Amino acid sequence: MSELLPNHLAGRWQTGGGPGTPLFDPVLGTELVRVSNAGLDLEAAYAYARDEGGAALRALTYAQRAGLLSGIVDVLKANRDRYFDIALANSGTTRQDSAVDIDGAIFTLGQYARWGASLGGTHWLPDGETVPLAKDGAFRSRHVQVPTRGLALFINAFNFPAWGLWEKAAPALLSGVPVVAKPATATAWLTQAMVADVIAAGILPAGALSVVCGSAQGLLSPLQPFDVVSFTGSAETASAIRSHDAVVRRSVRVNIEADSLNSALLLPDAQPGSEAFDLLVREVVREMTVKSGQKCTAIRRIFVPASCYAAAGEAIAAKLSRITVGNPRNETVRMGALASRQQWESVRAGTAALRRHADVLHDGSAAPLVDADPAVAACVGPTLLGAGRREAACIVHDTEVFGPVATLLPYDGWSDALAQIRLGQGSLVASLYTADTARAADAALALADSHGRVHVVTPEVAAVHTGHGNVMPMSLHGGPGRAGGGEELGGLRALGFYHRRAAVQAAAAVTDLLDGTAPEGVPGH
The missing domain is CATH 3.40.309.10 (Aldehyde Dehydrogenase; Chain A, domain 2)
Incomplete structure (x- = not known):
């Protein structure tokens, strides 16, 4: 039996129970590795991501978090050849097609690192202009966007195991939100390998990046009101996510990318x-x-x-x-x-x-x-x-x-x-x-x-x-x-999904202080 890939949850590597699900070479038909998350405590893992990873990320400025993305880019570039080998074996793609996935992931991360650096040393984003609420301007309203105090759960499709993770993780981590990635089982090896390399490099705070491979059963149940879910896949699965208790009763924010003709x-x-x-x-x-x-x-x-x-x-x-x-x-x-x-x-x-x-x-x-x-x-x-x-x-x-x-x-x-x-x-x-x-x-x-x-x-x-x-x-x-009705990327617009918008109504002296610390020229906000 082939190797059982471990999951990274609650800041440590954990192996699921049972024989696991095999992953195959789609050309040769040979078994490559196995994945399982059976018996793992997802509720504890999610709590760790929120409490430890989220708090550590939010303590950093946007520019500092952009530096983390740059560090991830360096790690992925250093291991790029191995990723091509995994893609060839597990996805059956030509080198040119593998590059669409792997190099596309690296490029997207690098782009968000550059954008994030321009946001400077702040912990929040402005949304529009300050407007008066009193005739003399003494009382005003200022809309702000602050990172959500939850986690970002990514349920991804099989076709882009590299880009599918990092195009979502880049704006999430830049926003200060910890990531839990659930790659599609058939091609999960590449996602797991990339996460393992980033974890080994010690770039991110503990709990900021997790990966769980295998069954999706029970994945949504531990979610809490300030968590967000981003899903790529079939309309049928999207419908099941939208009707889940976490979404219906706890108002977990959901982004869907589904079938498209x-x-x-x-x-x-x-x-x-x-x-x-x-x-x-x-x-x-x-x-x-x-x-x-x-x-x-x-x-x-x-x-x-x-x-x-x-x-x-x-x-x-x-x-x-x-x-x-x-x-x-x-x-x-x-x-x-x-x-x-x-x-x-x-x-x-x-x-x-x-x-x-x-x-x-x-x-x-x-x-x-x-x-x-x-x-x-x-x-x-x-x-x-x-x-x-x-x-x-x-x-x-x-x-x-x-x-x-x-x-x-x-x-x-x-x-x-x-x-x-x-x-x-x-x-x-x-x-x-x-x-x-x-x-x-x-x-x-x-x-x-x-x-x-x-x-x-x-x-x-x-x-x-x-x-x-x-x-x-x-x-x-x-x-x-x-x-699906969802939106991703679009420059810094992507950060909006991982932030909460609020209106601060206060005296002019208070809103002047906010205006003085707001980053200038934030596209999409």
């Missing part, structure tokens, strides 16, 4: 042969294949003018036919495995459901795997579907296949395009492709109400845009409706 939209001016048309094709193929389509921000629906439908399908399919799939240890492989055989079964079933209502424009399942046994490996080729018949497309707007699968749809006019996109009931991101900047601006605003981010690609940014699916710490990550 993200769109790519080709505007009418971008006809076949144009640069904007080619940019759409390139981005769709990239989003379908990076991390084997296992990104919450990946393109799932592709909308093109009806006159471009056939040409777009042919162009995307031609590029997909050149994607090699299989064992990422082989240098010729461009797309590795799904996270597990269970995920492979889910993608196969979801694709089959969509295929009953759509045409197959490119069938990735027909291509042979490179250096991988199809009976064992969780590898599947990219599949492009086409829903040219409007009456058969309903399932496309309601079913997300979390893998290398996307559907091409035609539209007749701008109002029809908007109506179809909104059938997704709220998404994390939509991308627009055009050479008409005026129309791009209008289209971005038209889509802003139903998307957390609108990514506009025009020819002048072809070489520098950050990508439809890449989540940058400077921009908002989240989305309304089906996407």
Whole structure:
């Protein structure tokens, strides 16, 4: 039996009981490590995080906490090669795809370290301006934001075991809030290894960072009113979290990122042969294949003018036919495995459901795997579907296949395009492709109400845009409706989730003192 990974709770390493749950290499099918948290005292662990970790973090200024983030960056950089080895073994990703996760985590931490340093030696953040409550200005109101005196519980998805932790932990720790991370079991090894390295380096106060691997049973029950929960995963699990007693009765604050049927939209001016048309094709193929389509921000629906439908399908399919799939240890492989055989079964079933209502424009399942046994490996080729018949497309707007699968749809006019996109009931991101900047601006605003981010690609940014699916710490990550209604990142806006807002009503002399200690120029506050 493989090694049982310990959990770090209550300031010490603790091993759960029982045989544990095995983690596998999704390409080779071999067992790697096991995880368990059976029998551990979560209530005591949470209390320790609040009382010890929280108090120690709040005693530091924002600039000092930013220094802690810089220290974490140094540790992760020093162990970067080992993280790539773990990702290859446990996630089955190519080195380029692993970099999206690992280097993305390091970059995000570094960015929050730089932002935090600019906040200086204060322990609170201003919210708006001081306003008079009396005609002579002698009595005033000043809104402040102070760190919540609870913990931040992160329940993360399997697709980003590195970035998924640190993009949440960076603003939480900078805010002065201790973190308890619960990574998805299938790929928990990388998360646990990173936490272990940071703990060993002694950068953070005791109790500031904890990790619990294994079952999620009982995870929410010990939460208290000033704790916060950030969840990334399915809408079904999100619903269970929202209805939990801790949320309903104790008002634990919750941030949700759930299912999302993200769109790519080709505007009418971008006809076949144009640069904007080619940019759409390139981005769709990239989003379908990076991390084997296992990104919450990946393109799932592709909308093109009806006159471009056939040409777009042919162009995307031609590029997909050149994607090699299989064992990422082989240098010729461009797309590795799904996270597990269970995920492979889910993608196969979801694709089959969509295929009953759509045409197959490119069938990735027909291509042979490179250096991988199809009976064992969780590898599947990219599949492009086409829903040219409007009456058969309903399932496309309601079913997300979390893998290398996307559907091409035609539209007749701008109002029809908007109506179809909104059938997704709220998404994390939509991308627009055009050479008409005026129309791009209008289209971005038209889509802003139903998307957390609108990514506009025009020819002048072809070489520098950050990508439809890449989540940058400077921009908002989240989305309304089906996407969960949550918000993450967006620069220092992310700190708001970990703070409590209060109005201080006092004499001018008191609010003048507050104004004198407030950091200047806090974006998003």
